[in-house]
Structure formats: structure tokens, C-alpha cells
Amino acid sequence: MTERRTQAQIPLKEFYTPEDTITLDYETQLNSPGRYPFTRGRQADLYGASGWIQRELSGEGDPVRSNEQIKYLISQGQMGIDVIGDSPSMAMLDPDHTLAANAVGTQGVSLCCLDDYRELYKGIPLDSISVSSSLPPIFALAGLYLVAKEGGVSPRRLRGSVLQTPFYAEDCGYAMQMPFNLRLRLSLDSMEFCARKMPKFHSFVEDTYFFSESGLNVVEEMALGFVEIRHLVREMIKRGVDIDSFAPRIAILVNCGMDFFEEIAKIRATRRLFARMMEEEFGAKDPRSLAVVITCHTSGLSLTAQQPFNNIVRGAVQTLSLVLAGVQAIEVSAFDEAYRTPSKESHLVGLRTQQVIHLETGVAKVIDPLGGSYFIETLTNELESRIWGMVQDIEARGDPAELSYEGWFRRFFQDAMERYGKQINEGRLLKVGANVHQIPDEEDTMLKEFTEKKFEPCWDRIEKIRLYKKGRNEKKNKEVLQKVHQAAKQPKASLVEPVLAAFGDGATMGEIAGVMRLAYDYPYDPHGLLEPPI
């Protein structure tokens, strides 16, 4: 018989007994939900009356179309908003950039100036719904802050989050072509700003989702996540910011693959590790600083292009594991994920998956129902020790900024991509419909009418943004961009206020990002196709 192992290659026994958990100390290692070290949950009333935040990642076309999409999802019971930008927006390029031509609005919503955010959030109650995003964080923050203020909503009431990805974004996924130090500074400045002005807003979501989609296992996913969190926390402390002023607003957006129990144990181990680290190492005192908010986007990598109906089953299984682990928000990767950003149909399936599990199964009625299981507790301990071991190992390699410049992280991700590809090709990782139980392509038709439906890029938006830029006062735009450039030149200045001012005055994301790059001796346009405006 082949050896039993988890997806992260942790050896498994046939069954577990009290012997396996004999050294487990309830009070110090588990404790009740809502009590240190929060292994069993961050709050005593985990899901309250309404459940976790049930939402789906949305965004396509121009901001008007995405606004309609959001309103539809809310009408169907979505409890929070999570907006994803198209690939130009993610790369901080305006739609009129040459490289963006065929990508405007196809993999998310196209957003590049304040007018876009006004349209995106039109008629949405920003004072009562949480607004999260997969967007360049400084601009998502600026857009939300400015639109809320214009609409008479105090930024102090805003809930939601932005992802901070200074470490790994360049290496696997959302390259913005900015130097490490600038990426880091933008994150830290945003966190400082939010601690003062947006106390309910999660200014630092550690996104372990996107980089683990390169094929990392759960140990690697969380270890890299902790390395980034620890670095940002240390830098904030160096700046003299009180840990308890920003730590309660750190959250982790995790991935969720198909190894059911391992994913549950990962989340429980993460809560315990985070609490101990915050208290013992960083001296946090506020209980909210110790109990980390965990949200999840279920794995797109785990889904298949073949037999897309199987993806609905995968989403349901992953959602169940997340609810059993106890998380604060869930987005289910859509069944058409292998082909496109979610269609209306797959959005509804994702939302209904969550609603069926929440309202029909009763699994959310008791917190941490698997707590005390010989197996789950053993696996939680094992993951805790492996994740921490890897954090120590990476930190022992030296300054993460250096590691990033040397390409150490990039190689790490590339090795994982290769390993994942091999596992699938060699049949060591089974994917029903893809490398086992296949059917001929011509018979694989169920749901394909949704997965294969395409729409065109928003070409008219390119012209619209060109006209928008021409319609501005060029001299004034230059001035506001110069102010951003000057601030970026001074390492001690905060970048948030000048970015807010420039964005508020009509400068675009591409322009603001470009002048910040210039201040760090990087090219204004990473692709060498645009002239700097200043």
C-alpha cells in the first residue's frame, strides 16, 4: 500500500487515539473560542445571527457594468463586496496603455481614476456594507475613502479591506514593476493612515491566496505569509506606531484547496501561531490584536477546465471545510474559473453554495465542532510546528528585501509551479476529470455553454480615458503629480495624503504610480512605451 500523506506530505496514521493528544493542554493550546490562543476561533459568537460574510469576487467591463453586478449580488444575499480589477488595473496601467489594449475589463473591472470609483460605488451603502478588493491597495483605499467622503460617509465608519502584497506580487501574479522599498513603504503608509483615519478598516490583509496558487502546499503558504506579516509588523514598530493601533486590523486571506482536514488544521494552527507571535514577540496587549481575522477564497488552481460541473462539488467541499474551521468571510472560486472571471451563473452558484451550507446543514451552529478530535489536534500541532520551522528557516536566510532582489522568492514559486505540474502529469495528484475519470472532449459538454461564453474587451473605454485625460487642466495635473513625486523622494513623508490629493484632483492610477516609480529611479512606464508627464 502506498504511504498515506497529506497534500503537504505529512505522514498519516490509519487512525488516531488519545495517545496522540496525550500532551495536549486544553487551556494553553486550545481554550474556548474567543480566548487566547484562539485556536478554536477568534470570537465566542463566531457566526452570530447572520453567518460569516458571504460574498463572491466580482468585476467585469467598465465600472458601470460592475456596479450593476455588485447590486445584483447584494439582491441575491451577498453580504460584502469584493471587487477584482482587470489585468491593467492590477498592473497599475491605465486602459489607454498600449499593452492594455486587449485586456480592458475582461478579467475584472477597469478602474483608473476617481470617476471610475464614483461609478463603481454609486448607490451602494458604504456605511453598512464591507468593501474589500483585489486591487492595487493604495488606489483602492484612495477610491473608497474619497467616494465615501463625497457621499457624506465618515471614513471612520468604513469597513472592508485592502490586500497588501509588497513581498511577492512582482514574482507571481500581479507585477506592478515597483521596487521592493516603494512597495513596502506604500503598505506601511497605508496602515499608518488607516490606524488614524479608518479604524474599522482592515488596511493590511495578508494575501496568501494568490501566491499559493503557484502550487504551494499549506506549510509553504502560511510560512511565506507569516514572513511578510512579521516584516511589516517590525517595520511599523520601528516607525514608532503602537502595535495595538494597527494589529487588530491585520487579516489573512487564505487559500483553500482540496485536502479537507489539512485546510482545517492550517486555519486553526494559523490562529494559534498568530496569537502567540503577537503577544510573546511583539508585545500586543489588546485581545483584538491577538485574534486574527481569517477570510478565504477557495482555490482556483484546484479547479479543472474539464468537466466544469465537478468544480461546483469542489467549491462545496472547500466551503464546508472553511465553515468547520471558522472563518470570517468566504468567496467560492467560480466553476468557470479555469476559463474566465466569474459569469453571472457561476456567481450565483458560489453564493448559493454558501447559503445552502449555512442555512440547511446546521454545521455553523457550533463553533469548532472538530476541536478535540485526536486527528485534527495532531494535525494542527504538526502544521503549527512545520509552518513555524519554515518561517525560522526563511528568516535565517537574511533580509527579505535582499531575498526578493536576488530572486529567491521567484525561484521558490517557480519550483512550486514545476512541482505542481509534475504532480498532475504523473498522476500523483489526482484531479477527477483531468487526469483520472476523463471523458472524451466531445462528450464533455455540461455547463460548457457558461464556461466558454466570451465577451470582448471594453475598447470604447480606452477612448473614453484618452478623452478624459485631454479634458483635464494639464498644468494643474502636472503640479499634483509633481507633489506625489516630491513626497516619494522624501523617505519620511507619507505617500497616502499626496496620492489622495492627486487622485482627488483627477490624476490617474497609471500616472501616479509612474511618478512614484520615477522617484525611486525606476522607469515611469515599466514597458518603455510612455513618456513621463513631469
Added chain:
Amino acid sequence: MKNSRVLIGILGLDQHEVGAVAVARMLRDAGMEVVYAGRFNLPAMIVQTALQEDVDVIGLSVHSWEYLYYLPELMSLLEKKQVAIPLIVGGSIITRADEAGLKKMGIAAVFGPSATPQGIIDWITALSGENRGLRNKKYG
């Protein structure tokens, strides 16, 4: 016979790199020489790199719909410059209908989600051999 020399690249702002990296390493393991052009390429850059690096086959990894608009431009560039290097395309988003369209356009081979590693290697080996015979002639 010298080993196949293959360019692997991604077009436009498609940032999904898992497939390209996995395929590049797989081809290397199979003894081929891989010129990895990475992300953010426009058609003209692909053609230029392919010529500079004297590759036998151009392989594009596609995980966004951008390729649908870039490939006609790329094919006509190859034709205009009389470059006889076969172009192959792979990616999980390619549907059967897309595949038919691509073949019509003159793409030498298309690898959808069900392509096998050996299938890709065999195709590239065959195309490289053919290509050497056809060098400096128009690819037909």
C-alpha cells in the same frame, strides 16, 4: 541532430505564469533548449526575440482572452517578415471552438487543457525537424 530550440512566452498583460514555467522546465528536462521570454510581450517583441534567438518553434502560453486579438497580428507579422517559424499555443482556457479557429489561422499546434506532456514534446520535436527543412522559405 541538434536539440530543438523553443521560445516560450506570454502575451500582453496575462500574468498567469504557472503553465509557461511548468512547460518551459518540462521541455528543458526533455533535452530541449528553452528561451524563456516571460510575461508582457507584444507580437513584435515575440517575433524579434524568435529571430534573434534563432528558435525552431515559438510556444505561447495563454490564460487570458488577449491571445485571440494578438495572434492574428502575430501571424501576419510572421508572414510579412517571411519568418518560417511555426507557432504553437497552449493553455487551459482554449476551447474546442477556439482550437478550430486557431488552426484555420495557421497555428501549427494547439494544446488545450487535456494535452499531455509527451504530446507537446512530440509535436515540438516534429515541428523543429520540419522547420529546419523549411528555413528561409515561407512557412505554409
